[in-house]
Amino acid sequence: MNEITCKCGHVNPEGTELCLSCGRALTADAETKKTSDVMRYEGMARRSQTYKMSVIDKVWNFFSSVKVGVWLIFITLAASAIGTIFPQVIFIPPLEPPEVYYEDRYGFAGKIYYVLGFHDLYNSWWYLLLIAAIGTSIIIASLDRVVPLYKALKNQRVNRHVSFMKRQRVFTEYTVQQPAEKVIASIGDNLKKRRYRIREEDGHLLAEKGRFARWGPYVNHTGLIIFLIGGMLRFVPGMYVDEVLWIREGDTMPIPGTKQEYFLKNDGFTAEQYTAEEDSEVFGETINRVGAIAKNFQTDATLLKREEGTAIGDESKLTEVESHPIQVNQPFKFDNFALYQVDYRQDEIRSMSFDMVNKETEEALGSFEVDLFQPEDEYKLDDEHRVELMNFYPDFSGFEDGEPQTASPVPNNPAFLFKLYSPEKPDGEVAFIAIQESLEPLGENEFALKFSGIETRDVSGLTVRKDLTLWILGLGGAIFMIGVIQGAYWNHRRLWLKRTEDGKLLAAGHTNKNWFGLRKDLEYAFNGTGLAQPKDHMEENLNKKASGDVKEEKNNDTTS
Amino acid sequence: MTQLASISSTLLYVAFVLYLIATLFFGGSIKSKKHTNQTGKNRWATIAITITIIGFISQLGYFITRWIAAGHAPVSNLFEFITFFGMMLVAGFIIIYFIYRAHVLGVFALPIALLVIAYSSMFPRDISPLIPALQSDWLAIHVSTVAAGEAILAISFVAGLIYLLKDVDLTKKGKQTFWLEAVLFFIVIVAGFIVSTTAAQIAGYQSEFTYVNAEGQEQVEQFGLPALVVPHQGELMTEGNFASSIEMPAIVNAARLNTVIWSLISGTLIYLLIRLITRKSVSALLQPLVRRVNLNLMDEVGYRSVMIGFPVFTLGGLVFAMIWAQIAWTRFWGWDPKEVWALITWLFYAAFLHLRLSRGWEGNRSAWLAVIGFAIIMFNLVAVNLIIAGLHSYA
Ligand code: HEM
Numbered sequence A: 001m002n003e004i005t006c007k008c009g010h011v012n013p014e015g016t017e018l019c020l021s022c023g024r025a026l027t028a029d030a031e032t033k034k035t036s037d038v039m040r041y042e043g044m045a046r047r048s049q050t051y052k053m054s055v056i057d058k059v060w061n062f063f064s065s066v067k068v069g070v071w072l073i074f075i076t077l078a079a080s081a082i083g084t085i086f087p088q089v090i091f092i093p094p095l096e097p098p099e100v101y102y103e104d105r106y107g108f109a110g111k112i113y114y115v116l117g118f119h120d121l122y123n124s125w126w127y128l129l130l131i132a133a134i135g136t137s138i139i140i141a142s143l144d145r146v147v148p149l150y151k152a153l154k155n156q157r158v159n160r161h162v163s164f165m166k167r168q169r170v171f172t173e174y175t176v177q178q179p180a181e182k183v184i185a186s187i188g189d190n191l192k193k194r195r196y197r198i199r200e201e202d203g204h205l206l207a208e209k210g211r212f213a214r215w216g217p218y219v220n221h222t223g224l225i226i227f228l229i230g231g232m233l234r235f236v237p238g239m240y241v242d243e244v245l246w247i248r249e250g251d252t253m254p255i256p257g258t259k260q261e262y263f264l265k266n267d268g269f270t271a272e273q274y275t276a277e278e279d280s281e282v283f284g285e286t287i288n289r290v291g292a293i294a295k296n297f298q299t300d301a302t303l304l305k306r307e308e309g310t311a312i313g314d315e316s317k318l319t320e321v322e323s324h325p326i327q328v329n330q331p332f333k334f335d336n337f338a339l340y341q342v343d344y345r346q347d348e349i350r351s352m353s354f355d356m357v358n359k360e361t362e363e364a365l366g367s368f369e370v371d372l373f374q375p376e377d378e379y380k381l382d383d384e385h386r387v388e389l390m391n392f393y394p395d396f397s398g399f400e401d402g403e404p405q406t407a408s409p410v411p412n413n414p415a416f417l418f419k420l421y422s423p424e425k426p427d428g429e430v431a432f433i434a435i436q437e438s439l440e441p442l443g444e445n446e447f448a449l450k451f452s453g454i455e456t457r458d459v460s461g462l463t464v465r466k467d468l469t470l471w472i473l474g475l476g477g478a479i480f481m482i483g484v485i486q487g488a489y490w491n492h493r494r495l496w497l498k499r500t501e502d503g504k505l506l507a508a509g510h511t512n513k514n515w516f517g518l519r520k521d522l523e524y525a526f527n528g529t530g531l532a533q534p535k536d537h538m539e540e541n542l543n544k545k546a547s548g549d550v551k552e553e554k555n556n557d558t559t560s
Numbered sequence B: 001m002t003q004l005a006s007i008s009s010t011l012l013y014v015a016f017v018l019y020l021i022a023t024l025f026f027g028g029s030i031k032s033k034k035h036t037n038q039t040g041k042n043r044w045a046t047i048a049i050t051i052t053i054i055g056f057i058s059q060l061g062y063f064i065t066r067w068i069a070a071g072h073a074p075v076s077n078l079f080e081f082i083t084f085f086g087m088m089l090v091a092g093f094i095i096i097y098f099i100y101r102a103h104v105l106g107v108f109a110l111p112i113a114l115l116v117i118a119y120s121s122m123f124p125r126d127i128s129p130l131i132p133a134l135q136s137d138w139l140a141i142h143v144s145t146v147a148a149g150e151a152i153l154a155i156s157f158v159a160g161l162i163y164l165l166k167d168v169d170l171t172k173k174g175k176q177t178f179w180l181e182a183v184l185f186f187i188v189i190v191a192g193f194i195v196s197t198t199a200a201q202i203a204g205y206q207s208e209f210t211y212v213n214a215e216g217q218e219q220v221e222q223f224g225l226p227a228l229v230v231p232h233q234g235e236l237m238t239e240g241n242f243a244s245s246i247e248m249p250a251i252v253n254a255a256r257l258n259t260v261i262w263s264l265i266s267g268t269l270i271y272l273l274i275r276l277i278t279r280k281s282v283s284a285l286l287q288p289l290v291r292r293v294n295l296n297l298m299d300e301v302g303y304r305s306v307m308i309g310f311p312v313f314t315l316g317g318l319v320f321a322m323i324w325a326q327i328a329w330t331r332f333w334g335w336d337p338k339e340v341w342a343l344i345t346w347l348f349y350a351a352f353l354h355l356r357l358s359r360g361w362e363g364n365r366s367a368w369l370a371v372i373g374f375a376i377i378m379f380n381l382v383a384v385n386l387i388i389a390g391l392h393s394y395a
Helices: A028-032 A035-040 A055-064 A066-082 A098-115 A118-123 A125-154 A162-166 A180-193 A211-233 A281-290 A470-489 A515-526 A537-546 B002-031 B043-070 B078-100 B103-120 B137-167 B175-203 B254-278 B282-290 B295-328 B337-359 B364-386
Strands: A170-175 A197-201 A204-209 A240-248 A252-254 A262-273 A294-306 A318-327 A332-334 A337-358 A364-371 A378-380 A386-393 A396-400 A403-406 A415-421 A429-434 A437-439 A447-467 A493-499 A504-511 B207-212 B218-223
Touching (some): A066 A125, A125 A211, A162 A493, A170 A515, A180 A197, A180 A204, A180 A504, A211 A470, A240 A337, A294 A447, A318 A332, A364 A378, A364 A386, A364 A447, A403 A415, A493 A515, B078 B137, B103 B175, B137 B175, B218 B254, B254 B282, B295 B364
Antiparallel strands (some): A204 A493, A240 A447, A252 A262, A294 A318, A332 A337, A337 A447, A386 A415, A415 A429, A429 A437, B207 B218
């Protein structure tokens, strides 16, 4: 390794810009750079700025560059925005095939959107790759900087070379009348009151405050990385459950994802709306304007657990654990699982009753009830009359080749094919009965069935969720917040005071941000010393510029 | 309760008027011959900030009384949310003012807050009950933190705008001159929206259309302004009202587009009128106000407000948002457009900080970034709700 020996005799590692001991600029390059750029990492050697040869170096340097990081952020940002132009595929109606939907609805633009894969952008490999690249960039960029920065700040010297002092943004050279020690001591005392830590060496002084703010970015980046790791764990089997449970009132069903360990009983579903009478009168106007507004969706549920030792599928030994309403915003939690109220279907037909009548005399011969979920083959009305259920179509959708069809097993539109037996018709008469439709396919009948009643119930749509990654995400989020606050609400401020051999007093100040705050501290510190506070040269320049004297300092982007 | 609700509206109105008066006093303070640096104590400015604070307390009164009347935090529809954002903007201004005491900030921040509050009152103002998805303490926690964060970030826009008005050389034609004027033109368009909507509301104009929506169902749509465009297969039901024959496809919300067109027309008219009367661009018109501004100070104010606002926004817009989404929608993140735009805002300000910190983007460039950041916030606040419908679309 090539080491650099400073004029002061200190030996610095290769790549160092400012001598670790006295702060002299070690290279011509460091001399010409903007002070704020050199000072950012205290002039320390960084791997990315020192080694540039091997493939590993190149990859390292690529990812450690903030320029690259910012580009990655901007590309991700732009891509994310494109993903909101049309709805993502998860938001389109579930029964519509996406290849048709986008073109149908949004025309040519929609087609392009679909073909390019923007309809499922956030799951696309390249979007995930972007996030991964940002993650890599954060890790490498942080490591590249935090280690040297830590070393530099830990080993700070009090006494700095004149050239180091002179190039600081806040700097003044004073000729002091009174003994310099007294002035230094008084400034030190003042700064102590502002909670600076004071170090003195050979009559020189370093006052420092808020160093821990410098770790803010690294803490917040660590939080981000933990968060991203948490996001990846989602794909590890067993960490994440996302199931849907449609459960009818009165039913008991195994909770999906629990390996039949837990069962849920639906004790009843309620949907309520705001009414102008019952609820606060101030809502009246809105209700008049927009119509009914939902107030509450609630499933009263009982959690049951299969007794230990019983076989899977054996539902006879269930013990009640807990009864609890499930509402929107109030999930039912148990054993890492949470049940959410997300959907419902109201008034699903549960059973229907019929009367058998003699068409001519209108004499009622008896009635029966068909439980749509457990239809029987035959219903006896009395000793002489019975009805055979030949076929049941829960979701009748019309005839095909003369045969009744059912669209689904859900009783949305029940239809029945009955055979009616009576002493008069011992061979039976066939009747097809649907809601608003009655047919006698094999000729005119003597007897008929009439709907006499209907019983309905609601169905609750619940989401079953387990997410064992949440605590990691929470941890990442918390660390991120601590880090940003640490870096944003505190600043690292320093003041160096140096006595030169010819009896001058040099004062230089630096802060990583908030120069206004530093100036206030210095104003306070120099108060009563008889010296004016050190000048902020940038402030001066800009004030001059304000009156048109000085051209703006060129923005030279020197760091990467 | 209805009485309380009406007290509440009055308090908001009072706050609005007070902000207006305070703006004038801030204007006076920067003209003051005695204080050429436009900072520090000055009688005009003291009066101005006092009135601002009284206005803020009055608006706080609006907020509290409305909360009591409604029984929930009044941040549940567009009117309430944007008004609250305006209130936070004033709060952010007050905080930054007491740190830096830069009077010129008031001259720009308060009019923007006024515009925001006026804008919000174009939406239905009645108190609405909460749908189940919003019935949570997280509504108040999440929404108020987001609004506070965005408002503090918006102060950086105010500082950036002041910076640019002074820094950009308007005598030369160029990109910066053009875009600066474009930003101001856009602000005038918002004023156009307020003017045309208010005029129509005062006149009691309202027409009703039946139309066929994208799902092929027949629906009814209200137009608050004469219909320059009509909805898909739209039929005017209100006799005597105006309806053009330009029909929109089903996926376009014609009523909203109509409002946008009206805002553009009236905004452009106002803009042209200003230029005709003063014979100056709006930027040039405002420039005298910032002549004595200290650019370095404005740059610091801009950066500082991003530094203060970024953590608050992260907390409200991402952390609290995710916690609530996990409770209400079963998952902490679902790529809903509003969520995505919060992420975009956050990424943008992260990029802002990195550019500034590591690439030396200070001064002029930083000011432009602050303007763009505010545009993104406004887009998320307004356009995402009105154009891109998602779970968040209020009302
Ligand atoms: C979305 C992702 C990111 C967020 C939210 C984030 C956040 C932050 C914040 C808040 C700061 C402090 C800024 C300031 O104090 O002005 C910071 C600093 C920094 N970030 Fe990031 N960052 C992200 C991604 C990245 C990436 C991809 C890189 C890679 C190059 C990176 C490299 C840095 C560096 C080098 C610093 C300066 C550290 C210092 O001053 O010592 N960041 N970041």
